[in-house]
Amino acid sequence: MKAWKQAGLPVAMAGLMVALAACGSTNAANGGNNANKPANTEAADTAQAGGDESAAANEQANAAANPQKEPVKVVWWHSMSGELGKAVTQLVADFNASHPDIQVEEVYQGTYDDSLNKMKASLDSKSGPSLIQVYEIGSKFMVDSKAITPVQDFIDSENYDVSNLEENILGYYTFDNKLYSMPFNTSNPILYYNKDMFKAAGLDPEKPPATYEEVKNAAKALTKDGKTGASFAIYGWFMEQFFANQGAEYDNNGNGRTDTATESLVNADAGVKTLTWWKDLVDSKVALNLGRKTDDTKKAFLAGQIGMTLDSTASLRGIVDGAKGKFEVGTAFLPKPEGAGDGGVVVGGASLWIMNNKPADEQKAAWEFIKYLAQPDTQAKWHINTGYFPITKKAYDEQIVKDNMAAYPQFKTAVDQLHATKLSPATQGAVMGVFPEARQIVEGAIEEAFGGQKDPKAALDDAAKAITEKIATYNKTVQ
Template identity: 75%
Template sequence: MKPFGKKTLAMLLLSCMMLVAAGCGSNGSPTQEDTASAAPETSSKQEEPVKVVWWHSMSGDVGKAAQQLVDEFNAEHKDIVVQAEYQGKYDESLNKLKASLGSDSGPSLIQVYEIGSRFMIDSKAITPVQQFIDADKYDTSRLEPNILNYYTFDNKLYSMPFNTSNPILYYNKDAFKAAGLDPEKPPATYEEVAEAAKKLTKSGQAGGSFAIYGWFMEQLFANQGAELLDNGNGRTQAATSSLLGSDAGVKTLDWWKRMVEEKSMLNLGRKTDDTSKAFAAGQIAMTLDSTASLRSIVKSAEGKFEVGTGFLPKADANVKGGVIVGGASNWILNNRPEAEQKAAWEFIKFLAEPKSQAEWHINTGYFPITQKAYDEPIVKENMTKYPQFQTAVDQLHQTTPSLATQGAVMGVFPEARQLTETAIEEVLNNKKSSKQALDDAAKAITSKIEEYNKTVSK
């Protein structure tokens, strides 16, 4: 190769200097071409999806059903990614939230059981979903009114219901036939249950068993139109005392104890798992359990006997009452960025859609919170397969709205429920009378309410 001449070398050096000058200004700022080439990277960063961390308390098959909904939402929303994180049972999850308050270690969204509602509001750590409802002009009339009723405080919806249930009576239709009882007519009152239990009791089979569960006592109060707390069940203003020792409580516990004493009703302790297993084994002919357990209870009896379902028994057939919704709702935390809260709201709306609620219902047994979900073909097919579920739907729709059926609210509800269960145990184990046990529990609950109220800023 021939060496460059002086003229050629000078031209090359001039060209290089021009290229450098074109690439950099006097202040070192990027050129238009550089900016254009960097634009895709900047745009990519801006378009990263908003992350929503959802704490929940659903495990097993129910947890899988929840994750399925999360996956469907994420597939449909490229600008949002929901990360579902199981935090243990409701009590555990709420305790973890309490520990996270005041830091950034908590979730964007959390599922909290219904009895945690008062604490969540008083915590001042949440953004009421009513704000998003109003901003979006979201139509809540599509949702079940008796479900919304529970989660509405001062005409405001603070959280969005998600998994909802109520208690029903399960009974063994084959055992009813054998005892000369009408298998299509479940007992509807306390007295009818007691009479049926006597007839159903025989060698190897008791008339029934109810788990010692505070939720059942709360429901049996509401079914008498009786309030569990003062100040309109804690709805008209903050509750200050428990009414557990009222006539409604004594009447209920006396009835329960009498059946245990007559040996027509077994005392199997606090776990509904134990009563449902005894029911499936044919050891008891009647039990109380959540509507969310319907599929598993019916399946466990397949090939052995037909399961019937009835409304929660009433103390008096002439008294208007009904059931309180159980389950949980989703709450948006207010210490998260606005974009994150809005993304959480989008996920909440998705969970409430008829299609989502239809899937959730057939995969778990929880009620659809959206009325139009019942029009979905998969729900109609499921109702044909499990006609017993119609009982639960009818019971919800026939519940008379009142402060009693709206449900009691207090910041110490988990503790109150435990104290109620201890009182029931004391009575069934012949340690105290119904009146004494319930009065003692009411006094202890009232004391806890007073302590809690002192901690809540007015």
């Protein structure tokens, strides 16, 4: 409206000048003599002209005092590519259309590691983002960087209600009772199995294995006719999950949550028991070793070459769709040893962090975008388009989520597993600044055990030592 008034001002002034010119012509025709014009009419004309000039002046003053405000720009760095990237683009477009005072610019920055490295390089120049998506194992670095504003600050300032957000998801990103970042894309691992192969092997397809021992027995029965019982990718994330599922901590000092972690516990009984079982599956030839990539185990599973595999809940839709017309996919909780203590799964994925080297209004605008992403309807769209968990329980009340659950009933396993998890330091997940390196070291230890270079205990002892050394080096840099 202000822009319209400003644009209309020259038109109004032009009209006024035309009217005055017309009066001048008439007066000239009458010899310039106003004697014949009634005095009250002349006074009215003068008053009208003065009023128009006064209104025009007021409009100019108002326009100067209230200039059109530019929307606050929020630059969001993320690592979602392919179909996930398209889903991100749509979320941003929907937000921008409904929030004219804020405009979010989403920028794909490559892998999580690539994006984090670019962020580190941008800290001094302030050329980095307002908001950044960081994978869960980068959380300790983000806290230690002191380059972020905890979302708890915004939560507290406006009494934002977090009661409908999933406790087991918030738990990962909560340190010293403070939520530092807002979860965004969240997943956990589940067991996928081929129900048709189970039937053919004489196994009950409605009773998937729940323990290490049951997995081995099922794998033996499934290994026949050129097919193999199972294959689990050599992925450090799985070892972390096996620990949590036994209620065991991965690092000392309460998984690095009661105090800074100083020692890796990957060689504890939970780790040795897991690697010994895993190696036995491979040595017994009831499980294939297909290396570190989950894409390779997924392809083997969809080709009907293996009967069981582990993968993220975020892969569920793709796996179920990929098996259509070939076999029925079953899903089950992550297995654990017989008699293991209470535990559960650790959430994977990433969260959103607000950078503190940006102006206050920009940080506030980033928070507004975060709140939009956490809304039930937004989370519902994100969930059905990607397979990631909704971070809010209310999203399950949305009709599109109910319809999606009916189409993909296997996803109930993932939701049930999340809700069955008892929040503890073990299931909150370990916290250490060298987590990416630690994951690589553990994967190397698993390979050494599979290859026979070291027995499981020795491989994990060496891995724990190497990780502990890296933790010590890192801790010195942030003290």
